[in-house]
Each structure stands twice: as structure tokens, then as C-alpha cells.
Amino acid sequence: MQMKLKQLLAVGVLALGSSVALAGLVMDQPVTVTLNADGSGNAAGNMVTARFSKNDVEFIGCGVRRIDNGAGGVVLFAFCQAADAANVQGFCTTDNPNLIASIGDNDDFSFITFAWNAAGECRSIGNSTQSFYIPKK
Amino acid sequence: MRAASQLMKTLMTLSVLQTIGIGLLVVHAFREEHRPAPTAPAAQSPASVSSADGASQADAERLRAILREELAQEHIRPVQEPIQPDPVHSRTPSPAELQQRDVVAQQIEAYRGTGTITDAQMQELQADIAQLDAASRRQMLSKLTRALNTGEIKGRL
Numbered sequence: 058m059q060m061k062l063k064q065l066l067a068v069g070v071l072a073l074g075s076s077v078a079l080a081g082l083v084m085d086q087p088v089t090v091t092l093n094a095d096g097s098g099n100a101a102g103n104m105v106t107a108r109f110s111k112n113d114v115e116f117i118g119c120g121v122r123r124i125d126n127g128a129g130g131v132v133l134f135a136f137c138q139a140a141d142a143a144n145v146q147g148f149c150t151t152d153n154p155n156l157i158a159s160i161g162d163n164d165d166f167s168f169i170t171f172a173w174n175a176a177g178e179c180r181s182i183g184n185s186t187q188s189f190y191i192p193k194k
Numbered sequence: 195m196r197a198a199s200q201l202m203k204t205l206m207t208l209s210v211l212q213t214i215g216i217g218l219l220v221v222h223a224f225r226e227e228h229r230p231a232p233t234a235p236a237a238q239s240p241a242s243v244s245s246a247d248g249a250s251q252a253d254a255e256r257l258r259a260i261l262r263e264e265l266a267q268e269h270i271r272p273v274q275e276p277i278q279p280d281p282v283h284s285r286t287p288s289p290a291e292l293q294q295r296d297v298v299a300q301q302i303e304a305y306r307g308t309g310t311i312t313d314a315q316m317q318e319l320q321a322d323i324a325q326l327d328a329a330s331r332r333q334m335l336s337k338l339t340r341a342l343n344t345g346e347i348k349g350r351l
Contacts (some may be wrong), residue, residue: 096340120351124324132324134335136351138342148342148351150335177339178332 084189086168088117088139090147097180099172100139100147103190104165107139114144117169119160119182135160137171137182149173149180156182166190287327295330298322302337302347311349320351 087110088102102117117139126132135157140146149171151157159182163169167184174180287295301319305311311319323334341347 092343096343098343122320122324124321126324128325132331134331136339138351146342146345148339150339150351152332152335173339173343176336177343178336 080193082189083191083193084187086190088115088141090139090141090145092145092147096175096177097173098147099170100137100141101168101170102139102141103168105190105192109192110142112142114140115142116140119163119169119171121157121160133157135179135182137169137179139169139171147171147173149177151179151182153179159183162186166192285327285329287330291327291330295326295334298326298330298334299337302334302341305349306341306346309346309348311347313350316349316351 084103085106086101086103088100088107090098090100092098100117102115104117107115107117117137119135119137121133121135124132133154134150134152136148136150137160138146138148156179163184164186167186168190170181170183170185171179172181298319301322305315305319319338323331323338326334338347339351342349342351
């Protein structure tokens, strides 16, 4: 009976081990924020890594605002923001339609990168959606 | 001996014929060169107008004068035309718009004073920024973003 139990345990361990081995490439990309002396900077990171990091400050993302301006028009602008594990924060805003459009490409498991100039205006917004950014089961 | 004499005779005849041919060609070429040119059509360029035609010469002179004038004006004109300002983005804001912008600027200054902005306050501030004219809006968004980047205001957009 005890022998049978050991055999079952061995099979179980093997089965678990093989499932881990077949999980595919997983890549953690913690958020990095670089602030330059002139006010410009850049940030990058994977949303999943930020969300499930061991601290409560790390985050990264972009958003769009459409606000009624009260004069028959809608004001459109977008922003990106991030904080690394040390809570160094970076922000940028833009009303450039092409940059705003790129935010629509962001996905749940995207790696996001953005950069800004001394005025805090976004100069680039990029993303990469890869299987290795999807969290482990 | 007789054959050589016959050959010499043939060569002499050919030489005379060649000389006559060359002479005829020279005369023909000379005549072609001195033939008067046909009257220039109206659309022809001044450079091709015959000097024999007085009216055409006058036209050519007028054209030259016009060209000289045009070139002189081109020389006086600045090399690059000044870029026309974008009426939407560079128009001077009205006093009411400036006042509205100042109110938003004061709000941002107030948040810099306290050092934090809540999510709800940020939403309100952004709604106020949206009411501004395009130039002021960009200016205030920049002011807010810089304050966030320097850490003078802690919060999120």
C-alpha cells in the first residue's frame, strides 16, 4: 500500500514537472522610469509584471480623455504614466492624434514604453504584445 | 606599260569628278547659310526671333524688359515667405480665456502647495483644462505634467 502511494506521488511530481516545462517562455519586465535633468524622460515595463510585483507602487499604463468642452466640442488628449519599484514616477500628455491612436493598440498583456520632452509632452508611445508577457498559470 | 597608263587616266578622271563634287557641296552650303529665315511664329521664344524682322525684334525687347523687371522684383523679395501662423493655435486668447487659464494655473499652484492631488480632484482639474482654448490647454497640461514629473504634485493622471 505504501509502495503504491510512493509510486502515485512520483507520477504526480513528474506530471507537474512536465507541465511547468511546457509553459513556454515567460519574461518579467519590471517598470523602469528615467528622469532627465531637463525634465524629459522615459518609462517602460510590462503591465503584468507591474501588476503582480511584490510592492504596492509599481504601475504603468496609458489612457485617453474625451471631455465635453461645453462649447459643442469634445476635447481629446491622452496620457501615459508609470512608477517603478522605488516609486520614481513619470508622466506625459499629448493631443497628437497619431500618438493617441497608438494607445488603442495596448492590450492586457502589453509591454509599454513611452518618452516625453522637457515640457512633459509625449514624444513616443509604444507597445509590444507577446506571449511571454502573459503571466504563468 | 599600256595598262599603267590606262589606270593613271582613270584615277585622274575620278580626281576631277571628286573636286567638282566638293565644289558643288561648298556652294550649296554657302547658299543655305545666307538664306533669310522664315518669319517667327508668335509663340516662339525671343532668342529665336530673326534680327531682320523689326517687329519681332521690338517684341523681343519688350519681353527682355519684362524679364528684367520680374528678375529685379524677385531679387527684392525676401528669399523665404514668412510662415503663416496657424489661426487655431496661435491666435491671441481673449481676456475671458486668459482669465480662465489663470484660474486653472492657480489650481495647479494650489496642488503644488499641498503636494498631492486625489483622483477625483484630478478629474475635475482635467475637466477645467478641457474648457480652455487650445494653446492654454496645452500650456496647462504641460504645467501639470511637469509638476507630476518633478514630484511637486503626487498623484495620477
